[in-house]
Amino acid sequence: MRVGLFVTCVVDLMRPSIGLAAVKLLERADCEVIFPENQTCCGQPAYNAGDRLTAQQLARKVISEFADVDYVVIPSGSCGGMIKTHYEELLSDLPEYRVKAQWLAARTYELTDFLVNVVDMDSFDTTFQGAIAYHDSCAGLRELNIKEQPRKLLSHLAHVDLKEMAGAEQCCGFGGTFSVKYGDISSRIVDLKCDDLEATEVDALVLGDLGCMLNIEGKLRRRGNHKTKVLHIAEVLTGLVGEETE
Amino acid sequence: MELTSHQFKSVSSAKLKDVKLQKALYKAKDGFVVPRAKVVAELDNFEEIRQAAADVRDHGLAHLDVYLEEWEKQAQAAGTIVHWAESYEELNALVVKIAQDNQVKKIIKSKSMVGEETGLNRYVEGHGIEVKETDLGEYIIQQAGEHPSHIIAPATHKSKDDVADLFAEKHQRPRLDDAEKLTHEAREILRPHFLDADMGITGANFMIAETGSTVILTNEGNGRMTTTMPRVHVAISSIEKCIPTLDDFALMMRLLPRSATGQVISNYVSMTTGPKRAKDNDGPGEFHVIILDVGRTRVLGSDLRDALRCIRCGACMNHCPVYQNVGGHAYGWVYPGPIGSVLTPAYNGIENAIDLPNAATLCNQCGVVCPVKIPLPDLMRKLREKQYERNLKSSAEKWSLRLWAYLALRPKLYSIVTRIMARVGKLLGGDSRRINHLLFGGKDWTRHRDLPAPRGRTFRDIYLNRNKTTNR
Numbered sequence: 001m002r003v004g005l006f007v008t009c010v011v012d013l014m015r016p017s018i019g020l021a022a023v024k025l026l027e028r029a030d031c032e033v034i035f036p037e038n039q040t041c042c043g044q045p046a047y048n049a050g051d052r053l054t055a056q057q058l059a060r061k062v063i064s065e066f067a068d069v070d071y072v073v074i075p076s077g078s079c080g081g082m083i084k085t086h087y088e089e090l091l092s093d094l095p096e097y098r099v100k101a102q103w104l105a106a107r108t109y110e111l112t113d114f115l116v117n118v119v120d121m122d123s124f125d126t127t128f129q130g131a132i133a134y135h136d137s138c139a140g141l142r143e144l145n146i147k148e149q150p151r152k153l154l155s156h157l158a159h160v161d162l163k164e165m166a167g168a169e170q171c172c173g174f175g176g177t178f179s180v181k182y183g184d185i186s187s188r189i190v191d192l193k194c195d196d197l198e199a200t201e202v203d204a205l206v207l208g209d210l211g212c213m214l215n216i217e218g219k220l221r222r223r224g225n226h227k228t229k230v231l232h233i234a235e236v237l238t239g240l241v242g243e244e245t246e
Numbered sequence: 247m248e249l250t251s252h253q254f255k256s257v258s259s260a261k262l263k264d265v266k267l268q269k270a271l272y273k274a275k276d277g278f279v280v281p282r283a284k285v286v287a288e289l290d291n292f293e294e295i296r297q298a299a300a301d302v303r304d305h306g307l308a309h310l311d312v313y314l315e316e317w318e319k320q321a322q323a324a325g326t327i328v329h330w331a332e333s334y335e336e337l338n339a340l341v342v343k344i345a346q347d348n349q350v351k352k353i354i355k356s357k358s359m360v361g362e363e364t365g366l367n368r369y370v371e372g373h374g375i376e377v378k379e380t381d382l383g384e385y386i387i388q389q390a391g392e393h394p395s396h397i398i399a400p401a402t403h404k405s406k407d408d409v410a411d412l413f414a415e416k417h418q419r420p421r422l423d424d425a426e427k428l429t430h431e432a433r434e435i436l437r438p439h440f441l442d443a444d445m446g447i448t449g450a451n452f453m454i455a456e457t458g459s460t461v462i463l464t465n466e467g468n469g470r471m472t473t474t475m476p477r478v479h480v481a482i483s484s485i486e487k488c489i490p491t492l493d494d495f496a497l498m499m500r501l502l503p504r505s506a507t508g509q510v511i512s513n514y515v516s517m518t519t520g521p522k523r524a525k526d527n528d529g530p531g532e533f534h535v536i537i538l539d540v541g542r543t544r545v546l547g548s549d550l551r552d553a554l555r556c557i558r559c560g561a562c563m564n565h566c567p568v569y570q571n572v573g574g575h576a577y578g579w580v581y582p583g584p585i586g587s588v589l590t591p592a593y594n595g596i597e598n599a600i601d602l603p604n605a606a607t608l609c610n611q612c613g614v615v616c617p618v619k620i621p622l623p624d625l626m627r628k629l630r631e632k633q634y635e636r637n638l639k640s641s642a643e644k645w646s647l648r649l650w651a652y653l654a655l656r657p658k659l660y661s662i663v664t665r666i667m668a669r670v671g672k673l674l675g676g677d678s679r680r681i682n683h684l685l686f687g688g689k690d691w692t693r694h695r696d697l698p699a700p701r702g703r704t705f706r707d708i709y710l711n712r713n714k715t716t717n718r
Binding site (some may be wrong): 007009011012013014015016017018019020023035037038039040041043045046047048049050051052054057058059060089138139141142169170171173174175176177179180181182183184185186187188189190192213214215217218219221222230 | 255258262300331384424459567568572604605606607608609611613614624627630631632633634635639643647650651653654655656657660661664667673680682687688690691693694695696697698701703704705706708709710
């Protein structure tokens with residue numbers, strides 16, 4: 001099956017290892033990975049800033065780029081949520097795109113959701129080991145019901161010990177431009193997240209969204225915690241954790 | 247009430263540094279979130295009940311004209327005197343007129359957020375009439391000369407010690423340090439006021455069209471005394487609180503106490519239908535209901551209409567990561583938290599509360615706990631769209647958005663710019679792989695946290711290059 005990878009603008013720029021890990025997972029599941037090279041952004045920053053017109057232009061761009069695949073897989077609950085739960089509303093005043101938006105939404109999956117509910121993957125080739133906690137990102141959890149999927153995948157890893165942290169479903173305080181516009185509040189929220197994480201005593205925090213990842217990792221380091229890793233679940237499932245990809 | 251939402255940013259930053267407030271907020275959070283989760287888990291069809299309640303509210307709002315007229319007809323048949331107020335001034339003036347017509351010197355009041363909107367207490371006191379708040383939280387706030395910070399727990403920002411100091415000062419009695427003793431002292435002080443007040447003012451959680459009743463839910467019994475003991479009772483409410491039937495009310499009751507305080511039912515559910523009848527032992531001789539519009543009809547005809555479903559449980563604020571850390575006063579008007587971030591600009595003008603719809607992570611914790619399924623993040627986003635359309639966004643935000651959009655819509659240019667950013671970012675990160683000092687917009691990020699550095703190459707470059715190599 002032809003699986004379009006929407007890698008997301010943040011993975012593309014900040015952490016390409018996650019995209020490579022996603023490709024590795026999809027290829028392991030015998031998917032033909034299609035990467036439309038003109039892809040940029042799903043339009044969420046414009047949508048959430050109230051710039052509907054720009055968001056519509058980007059949504060239409062994504063729709064046309066992925067018109068020719070069986071599935072679209074995204075290593076992010078946030079961008080996945082944008083396409084799956086918001087495109088239809090966003091394009092509701094453009095009748096010819098509304099149906100296309102529905103079509104795309106029905107074929108779009110967040111990565112862990114795809115691995116569990118479409119290809120039912122249960123074995124992984126990874127060297128990663130250690131105690132981890134999982135942070136449930138807001139959009140993944142509350143827009144796409146991503147909760148059991150990552151835990152199920154992680155349960156297949158013999159050398160990974162998942163400890164549930166307190167407040168795992170609580171927002172990390174990122175919120176896109178919120179993190180810079182209301183920095184004091186955002187900073188306090190992510191501090192509380194770091195407190196909960198550190199109280200759980202794990203080697204790594206694992207999650208499925210880049211915004212939370214940059215926010216939490218950035219805060220941990222600023223607090224002087226250089227020990228707790230912050231990893232995307234695709235990195236954990238493949239052992240591709242950054243360095244070797246450069 | 248005076249609107250100070252434009253100060254959100256500076257006030258919220260100060261609130262984050264207020265150690266006493268932070269302690270009180272931390273305590274309040276667990277006091278609401280944990281009990282709610284417990285009683286919600288006891289119902290096996292909570293989601294179905296939520297949907298049914300949202301549908302009932304939608305239906306009621308879609309035919310609000312019909313149900314309000316029906317309510318008025320039934321209320322008048324029971325002997326209630328019905329008034330309509332299109333402005334805050336009109337409502338306040340009606341209350342004073344009713345008081346003056348009845349030679350009222352003292353009013354006891356059970357809590358009302360509509361009364362907070364209109365600034366009722368100050369207005370009434372300005373006409374030489376004494377007003378005593380009787381809900382313990384409201385009483386504390388009134389003594390302190392403050393505004394409520396939460397719609398159902400008005401003094402939640404205050405600690406027991408704050409209250410002990412306040413009571414010692416205002417009551418001129420020895421300082422107590424036990425919550426129960428403090429409550430008893432308030433009760434002792436309030437009791438004579440219940441007995442000699444001439445008029446009682448309450449809010450109304452609901453107005454039931456089928457019976458012409460008003461309903462209040464309380465936990466302290468003060469509400470029931472306020473509705474039954476004085477000669478005159480005035481209930482103040484607003485048009486969107488009208489629901490069609492008693493059955494609909496029963497449905498709301500399954501949700502409201504559970505969502506609000508984690509109770510299966512409130513201690514007192516008081517339904518008032520008309521004044522005292524010939525055969526009744528208790529009750530007021532006159533019963534007035536004043537129904538406020540102010541903003542509601544305008545919102546009813548707008549795309550923010552879903553917000554009018556609100557049944558004022560407070561769950562959205564109790565679960566909001568922003569409210570939990572800054573408290574209610576930062577929002578600068580009557581309704582704090584996510585619902586306040588929608589209602590404040592909706593009722594007072596978008597330009598007067600620019601920060602509120604933006605000061606949210608859109609985490610949707612509010613949306614999933616709302617008992618009537620108000621899509622609060624969607625409504626905040628709609629308000630952001632209106633701000634954008636009306637050119638109310640800061641020029642820095644607008645221009646950075648435009649620059650980013652320009653690039654994102656031009657993939658070739660975008661890939662070159664991101665390629666450069668990935669390289670420069672890697673250099674900036676150095677050996678530590680983190681950037682701790684950015685300029686311009688990035689400054690606001692690195693003021694609070696590091697930025698994990700890019701890895702030097704974009705995914706696009708790595709992947710396309712890899713495929714080129716393999717295809718060869």
